[in-house]
Amino acid sequence: MSDHVAIAIDGPAASGKSTLARQLAAKLDLIMVNSGEMYRAVTWKVLQDGIDPKDAEAVIAALVEMDIECSVAEGRSVVRLDGRRTGDELRSEAVNGSVSAVAAIPEVRNRLVEMQRGFLEFGNVIMEGRDIGTVVFPDTPFKIYLDADAGVRAGRRVAVGEVDSVEDRDREDSRRKTAPLQVAAGAAILDTSGHTIESGTEAALELLREQGLKL
Ligand SMILES: Nc1ncnc2c1ncn2[C@@H]1O[C@H](COP(=O)(O)OP(=O)(O)OP(=O)(O)O)[C@@H](O)[C@H]1O
Numbered sequence: 001m002s003d004h005v006a007i008a009i010d011g012p013a014a015s016g017k018s019t020l021a022r023q024l025a026a027k028l029d030l031i032m033v034n035s036g037e038m039y040r041a042v043t044w045k046v047l048q049d050g051i052d053p054k055d056a057e058a059v060i061a062a063l064v065e066m067d068i069e070c071s072v073a074e075g076r077s078v079v080r081l082d083g084r085r086t087g088d089e090l091r092s093e094a095v096n097g098s099v100s101a102v103a104a105i106p107e108v109r110n111r112l113v114e115m116q117r118g119f120l121e122f123g124n125v126i127m128e129g130r131d132i133g134t135v136v137f138p139d140t141p142f143k144i145y146l147d148a149d150a151g152v153r154a155g156r157r158v159a160v161g162e163v164d165s166v167e168d169r170d171r172e173d174s175r176r177k178t179a180p181l182q183v184a185a186g187a188a189i190l191d192t193s194g195h196t197i198e199s200g201t202e203a204a205l206e207l208l209r210e211q212g213l214k215l
C-alpha cells in the first residue's frame, strides 16, 4: 500500500486525456502514465509477429514471450518492448485498428494492470486510460471522466493527420466484458468539447480540488 496519490483520468479516444494529464503533471509535479501506450505496445508486437489480434490464444502465447519494461523518465512513463523504447509506431493506423481487440483479452489486462499499479511506488501519479478509476486505482477519490462530442474528437484526430476511427474504438472499449470503458463511481465528468486545453485544465483542477486534492 503506497502513501502516494493516484489521479485517474478515463474517457474515450481523443477526449483529451493525455493532454490534460500532461498539463496537470507539470502543474502538480506528478508522474504522468499513459496506460494506452502499454496496450499499443503489445498490439504492435502482435502485429509484427503476424498474429491475428482477435486470436486470444495466440496473443496470450505471444504475451508470455514479450519483455515489456515500464519505467519513469523525465516525469512520465516509458515503455520498452524487448529492450527497445517504443515510439510513433504505436500510433499507426494498423495499431489503432487492432488495439481494442487486444485490450479486450483479460490476460493482457491482468499483466498490464499489475505493471500500472507499480508506478505508484515511484511517487504521486496521474494515469490516463479507460479503466483507471474502475480497476487500476478504484479506491482513489481523485477521478475525472473526460468526454467530448464524437465529431469534435474525430476532428481532433484529423487535425493531427492520425487515421483513427474513434467511434469504432469507443464502441469496442465500452462493450467488452472485461474492464469496459465506463464512468467510475465518484468520478467527476468533464466535457472538453467547448474547452480550450487551458480552460479544460483549469476546470479539471477545480474538480480535483472539490474532490479534496491538496497537492
Ligand atoms: N480541450 C481541447 N481542445 C482542443 N484540442 C484538444 C483539447 N484536448 C486535446 N486536444 C487535442 O486533441 C487531440 C487528442 O488529444 P489527446 O491525445 O490528449 O486525447 P486522448 O484522450 O489521450 O486520446 P487517446 O485516448 O486516443 O490517446 C490532440 O491533438 C490534442 O492536442
Ligand SMILES: Nc1ccn([C@H]2C[C@H](O)[C@@H](COP(=O)(O)O)O2)c(=O)n1
Pocket (backbone or CB within 6 Å): 013, 014, 035, 036, 037, 039, 040, 099, 100, 103, 104, 128, 129, 130, 131, 132, 169, 173
Ligand atoms: N487503461 C487502458 C488504456 C487503453 N486501453 C485500450 C483501449 C484503447 O482504445 C487503446 C488505446 O488507448 P489510447 O492510446 O487511445 O489511450 O488501448 C484500455 O483498454 N485500457
